Amino acid sequence: xxxxxxxxxxxxxxxxxxxxxxxxxxxxxxxxxxxxxxxxxxxxxxxxxxxxxxxxxxxxxxxxxxxxxxxxxxxxxxxxxxxxxxxxxxxxxxxxxxxxxxxxxxxxxxxxxxxxxxxxxxxxxxxxxxxxxxxxxxxxxxxxxxxxxxxxxxxxxxxxxxxxxxxxxxxxxxxxxxxxxxxxxxxxxxxxxxxxxxxxxxxxxxxxxxxxxxxxxxxxxxxxxxxxxxxxxxxxxxxxxxxxxxxxxxxxxxxxxxxxxxxxxxxxxxxxxxxxxxxxxxxxxxxxxxxxxxxxxxxxxxxxxxxxxxxxxxxxxxxxxxxxxxxxxxxxxxxxxxxxxxxxxxxxxxxxxxxxxxxxxxxxxxxxxxxxxxxxxxxxxxxxxxxxxxxxxxxxxxxxxxxxxxxxxxxxxxxxxxxxxxxxxxxxxxxxxxxxxxxxxxxxxxxxxxxxxxxxxxxxxxxxxxxxxxxxxxxxxxxxxxxxxxxxxxxxxxxxxxxxxxxxxxxxxxxxxxxxxxxxxxxxxxxxxxxxxxxxxxxxxxxxxxxxxxxxxxxxxxxxxxxxxxxxxxxxxxxxxxxxxxxxxxxxxxxxxxxxxxxxxxxxxxxxxxxxxxxxxxxxxxxxxxxxxxxxxxxxxxxxxxxxxxxxxxxxxxxxxxxxxxxxxxxxxxxxxxxxxxxxxxxxxxxxxxxxxxxxxxxxxxxxxxxxxxxxxxx
Numbered sequence: 001x002x003x004x005x006x007x008x009x010x011x012x013x014x015x016x017x018x019x020x021x022x023x024x025x026x027x028x029x030x031x032x033x034x035x036x037x038x039x040x041x042x043x044x045x046x047x048x049x050x051x052x053x054x055x056x057x058x059x060x061x062x063x064x065x066x067x068x069x070x071x072x073x074x075x076x077x078x079x080x081x082x083x084x085x086x087x088x089x090x091x092x093x094x095x096x097x098x099x100x101x102x103x104x105x106x107x108x109x110x111x112x113x114x115x116x117x118x119x120x121x122x123x124x125x126x127x128x129x130x131x132x133x134x135x136x137x138x139x140x141x142x143x144x145x146x147x148x149x150x151x152x153x154x155x156x157x158x159x160x161x162x163x164x165x166x167x168x169x170x171x172x173x174x175x176x177x178x179x180x181x182x183x184x185x186x187x188x189x190x191x192x193x194x195x196x197x198x199x200x201x202x203x204x205x206x207x208x209x210x211x212x213x214x215x216x217x218x219x220x221x222x223x224x225x226x227x228x229x230x231x232x233x234x235x236x237x238x239x240x241x242x243x244x245x246x247x248x249x250x251x252x253x254x255x256x257x258x259x260x261x262x263x264x265x266x267x268x269x270x271x272x273x274x275x276x277x278x279x280x281x282x283x284x285x286x287x288x289x290x291x292x293x294x295x296x297x298x299x300x301x302x303x304x305x306x307x308x309x310x311x312x313x314x315x316x317x318x319x320x321x322x323x324x325x326x327x328x329x330x331x332x333x334x335x336x337x338x339x340x341x342x343x344x345x346x347x348x349x350x351x352x353x354x355x356x357x358x359x360x361x362x363x364x365x366x367x368x369x370x371x372x373x374x375x376x377x378x379x380x381x382x383x384x385x386x387x388x389x390x391x392x393x394x395x396x397x398x399x400x401x402x403x404x405x406x407x408x409x410x411x412x413x414x415x416x417x418x419x420x421x422x423x424x425x426x427x428x429x430x431x432x433x434x435x436x437x438x439x440x441x442x443x444x445x446x447x448x449x450x451x452x453x454x455x456x457x458x459x460x461x462x463x464x465x466x467x468x469x470x471x472x473x474x475x476x477x478x479x480x481x482x483x484x485x486x487x488x489x490x491x492x493x494x495x496x497x498x499x500x501x502x503x504x505x506x507x508x509x510x511x512x513x514x515x516x517x518x519x520x521x522x523x524x525x526x527x528x529x530x531x532x533x534x535x536x537x538x539x540x541x542x543x544x545x546x547x548x549x550x551x552x553x554x555x556x557x558x559x560x561x562x563x564x565x566x567x568x569x570x571x572x573x574x575x576x577x578x579x580x581x582x583x584x585x586x587x588x589x590x591x592x593x594x595x596x597x598x599x600x601x602x603x604x605x606x607x608x609x610x611x612x613x614x615x616x617x618x619x620x621x622x623x624x625x626x627x628x629x630x631x632x633x634x635x636x637x638x639x640x641x642x643x644x645x646x647x648x649x650x651x652x653x654x655x656x657x658x659x660x661x662x663x664x665x666x667x668x669x670x671x672x673x674x675x676x677x678x679x680x681x682x683x684x685x686x687x688x689x690x691x692x693x694x695x696x697x698x699x700x701x702x703x704x705x706x707x708x709x710x711x712x713x714x715x
Contacts, residue, residue, distance in 0.1 A: 028332045028709055031170055034325050037349040039167040039658055044069075044157050046076025047668060048657045050167045050174050051371060052191025052198060052317075053357030055402065056084045057298070058370035059143075059198045062157070063165050065176030065187030066200065066214075068144035069157045070228070077660060077668055078228040081140040082370040083196045084361045085300050087377070087434060088221030088259045089134040096127035101440045105514065108490040108501035113421045115503065116440040128440040135433050137366065137377020138256070139229035140298050141218040141263060143198070145187075146282060147180050148211035155180050167658075169353050170325060172317040180206065190313045191357070193320035199295040199313035207285050207292055214283040214294060216265070221256055222373070226666055229373040240279040247271065249307075252281070261300050266307040268293040324356060329394035329710035331685055338703040340647050343655075348681055350659025351674035352394070358671055359387045360399035363406050363434055369671050378431050378439060381450035382507070383672045384457075385593070386624045390678035392460040393686070395710050400457060407454050407477050410436025418484050425483025427451065446505035446513040448488070449522050452529030455481050459532050459715065462539075471540050482533035485526055486547045489555065497556045499569075500526065507586040508567050510579075518569040520558040524590035527555050527598035557599060558590065565590070565608045575611055582620045585612045585629065592632030595689060595715050606636050613641065618650045623661040623673020626653050627680035631714075634684050634697030642697045643704070646680055679714075686711035 041048050044063045051060040060080045062069050067079040101124055102114040118128045147155040165176040174189045185204040192199070206212035218240045219230035237256070244251040250273045252263040265273070270286040285292040293310040308316065331348060333341040358369025364384040368374040384403070391400040407428075413436035414426035421427065428450050431439040438445065458474040489498035499518055505511060506519030530548045537544055559566040565587050567574050574580040590598070591605045609632055626648050633642035647653070653673075654662040661673030684697020685708045698704035 028330050028707060030325050030330050031322075033330060033332055033334075033345075034169045034349055037346045038169055039350070041165040041657065042163055044072065044160070044163070045657065046073050047660075047662070049073055049077040049079060050165070050658055051080075051354075051357060052172055052174060052189060053370060054191060054193045054196075055357060055360030055399065056362060057191070057196035058082055058357050059191055060371050061174060061176075061189065063160060063163050063176060063178065064145050064147070064157075064185075065165070065174065065189055065202075066144045067142040068147070068215075070142055070144070072157050074228060075665070075668075077656070077658065078372045079142065080228060080371045081142065081298070082137055082229065082377075083140060083298055084363050084370075084434075086138040086140050086259075086261065086298075087135040088138040088256050089136070090130070090221070090223055091257055092130060092134070094123070094126065094130070096130045098131060098438065098440070100124055100127045101131065105503040107503065108492065108499060108517075111422065111490065111501075113503065115421075115445045116438055117445065118440050118442045131437070132431075132439045132441070133223035133376050135435075136221055136223050137229055137373050138221050138259065139219055140261070141216060141254075142230075143296055144215050144217070145202075146213040146215045147185075147206065149181055150211075169349065170318075170321060171314075172321040173314070180211075183209075183211075185212070188314075190310075190317040192308060192313050193316055195297060195308070196299060197295060197297040197307065197313065199293070199308065199310040201291065201293045201310050202285075203291045205290055208287050208290050210284075210287050213285070216252070216263070216281040216283070218252070218254055218263075218279040221259070223376060224373065225376060226368075226374045227372065229377060235278045238279070240275075240281075242273075242275065242281075245273060261298060264297040264299065264307050266295050266309070268310070324396075327710075328396040329682060329686075329708065329712070331681060331706065331708040331711065333704075333706060335705040335707065336703060337705075338643075338699075340643070341704070344647060344681070347655045347659065347674075347677055350655070351678050354659050354674050355387070355390065355671065355678065356399065359675065360391070360402055362402055364388075364403050365671060367672060368667070368669055371669060374667060375431055378433050380431055380444070381428055381453065382430060382447055383624075384450070385453050386672035386675045386679070388457070388675065389460070390675050390682060392457075392464065393679060393682035393712050393714060395712055397460060397464050401461065404454070404457060404461075404474070404477075406434070406436075409434075411477075411480065413437065415480070418487075423484050424487040425485070426480040427484050427488075428454065428481070443505055443509055446503050447507070447509075448500070448504060449507045449525060451481060451485055451488075452525045454478070455529040455532050456715075458536075462536075463712075463715075468540075471536060475536060475540065478533050478536050482530055482545070482548055485530055486545070486551045489526065489551045491554075495556075496554060498551045498554050499556045506568060507589070508584045510583045511568050511571065515570075516568045518556050518559055519567060520565050521586045521589045521593075523556060523558055524594050524598045524600065527552060528594050531597055555598070560601075560604055563604060563607055564611060565604055575615070578617065581612075581615055582617045584622060584625055585616055586625075588612065588632035589628050591635055592628050592630075596635075602636060605632070606638070609633060609636065609638070609641070613645065618648070619652075621650065621652055623652055623663060623670045624676035626650075627673075627676035630680045630697065631683055634680075635688065637696075639697060639699045642680075642684055643699065646677070646684075682711045683714040686713050688714040 160178040163178045176187045189200040220234040222231040239255040249266045295307045333345040359365040364379040366379045388400040418427040430444040503513035559569040561572045629645035630642040660669035
């Protein structure tokens with residue numbers, strides 16, 4: 001993998017240097033900036049698959065230009081077809097209920113808190129497993145080519161020669177060129193930006209020879225932890241039925257238990273569409289052609305709908321992508337002399353593309369977006385900050401707003417959780433689904449740092465549109481979130497302080513729930529979130545909430561020991577015990593992700609950051625940790641440390657040829673890393689409230705001559 005990355009970086013570096021010589025003063029040439037990072041592949045790479053999409057739908061292809069060789073990519077960046085609406089549940093024949101997996105935990109002041117956990121043994125374990133795995137995100141179907149060699153054998157991936165595949169970022173087109181036994185094939189693919197549709201055009205003499213066909217395969221849902229999301233072993237458990245058919249169009253109706261959807265397929269010229277085995281269909285173009293166009297629309301609508309043709313889909317994609325890149329923020333590193341700037345610019349451009357197609361839909365995204373399933377395809381709300389805050393900072397805040405309506409939809413579920421646990425307001429879910437169901441977990445259900453996220457988001461919306469309409473739109477989310485936060489903090493009569501009490505697992509997830517109190521990042525976030533909520537009351541002409549104010553004024557201080565901030569109260573061995581320097585170094589988030597809200601000593605934070613940078617177990621970190629460290633260093637004025645942290649050479653800070661943030665063999669892509677990168681870079685360039693220097697997160701020694709436009713300050 002590293003050899004492949006080295007090759008692409010050399011090519012990118014040459015293009016980058018050319019841009020340095022040719023760019024003119026004035027506004028950034030955005031098309032040149034974006035296009036010099038088009039992804040080009042010249043061989044099959046299981047980690048190099050490419051995607052088109054629109055935020056609510058994504059379609060990922062191999063070097064054939066479609067999804068012809070899924071087995072080759074299965075353990076890499078697999079070939080997904082996923083939509084935000086595409087979910088499936090294995091029937092709950094045993095009628096499992098969340099109440100079956102509740103355990104009661106003691107907190108401060110003799111408070112008893114029921115929490116849904118993973119049980120071991122018998123019905124309770126089965127119930128926890130079913131509730132975690134259902135619903136799961138559904139793979140909607142594979143669209144591939146059937147390529148025949150001259151002897152009639154089906155071509156395998158090694159039979160594709162002289163490969164050149166390119167993702168044109170400015171237009172959203174993926175163009176794939178290759179040869180099969182010397183016969184050329186060219187396939188151009190677009191993803192529609194408003195509908196869950198792809199359209200492609202194939203040019204090849206193989207069509208006239210009857211050696212190129214289009215194959216459609218539809219799977220059952222897969223309730224697996226991390227996988228592509230398809231199951232081919234249960235053909236009897238679902239139906240794929242042709243409902244309408246002409247010589248140019250067909251409608252396939254899909255039924256999987258309680259899930260139903262349709263696949264509309266329309267092509268140019270005459271062709272035959274036949275089922276050759278259950279759930280597998282072949283579209284054979286008329287042999288009078290050497291050029292063939294096809295569009296495929298996936299829809300919850302069970303009726304036939306008009307399909308835009310290839311020409312219309314291509315035009316729409318080109319227009320919408322040009323609009324995306326021409327508006328919002330842009331940052332240009334071509335005048336920088338630090339050799340790492342080339343790679344940073346590549347990561348930034350590709351991360352914008354990936355988060356637009358994977359993270360900008362109607363629900364918070366899963367960590368692997370719409371490519372393959374992780375944690376059964378469910379989304380993790382603590383990651384919503386990393387997926388979405390950058391949209392505001394790059395002046396594309398509407399892409400974050402797309403998923404905010406979901407919080408309204410699931411508020412009743414969140415309120416039930418708070419009420420069951422004896423708290424006010426709403427307790428936002430951790431690992432969840434479109435209906436807002438909580439997933440039993442021995443870790444996730446003890447996390448709390450997702451709770452202030454909606455308040456942070458709402459404040460970003462107000463900064464963009466400081467109007468009463470914004471306050472009215474989001475006040476219920478803000479106030480209900482704050483009500484829970486105030487009631488969750490427990491008063492200790494011995495010190496007169498409000499504490500965040502066990503059972504808690506902090507964002508640094510190595511600490512046991514029943515032994516953890518007052519984690520510093522969560523304390524800082526509680527103070528910030530309640531303070532912002534109180535400000536919203538003032539803006540609306542309301543009196544300050546006295547319960548919120550009591551917590552704000554008497555919240556426990558950040559725990560410290562020997563001049564360093566601790567990851568939790570009483571964790572005094574945090575910087576001497578190797579087992580503690582593990583997982584997310586999230587203490588730095590208290591003054592990186594967050595502004596200086598709570599009483600915080602920047603000298604102590606600086607020493608803490610320095611200790612972490614020197615001694616942390618980096619193999620245990622995750623993709624968003626590096627941007628978090630960079631943001632903390634930037635706020636502290638440690639500019640070189642900020643860049644060094646952002647570009648730390650570690651496996652989990654690897655960005656593949658397609659821009660995906662690679663973690664390990666299990667989690668081959670990780671979109672919180674991409675989103676975190678964009679947040680940190682925007683903050684390091686545009687600054688934050690109170691910052692006065694130009695490009696305050698980049699060294700001012702002349703090596704980082706960063707040009708940018710359209711970026712917004714961070715709170």
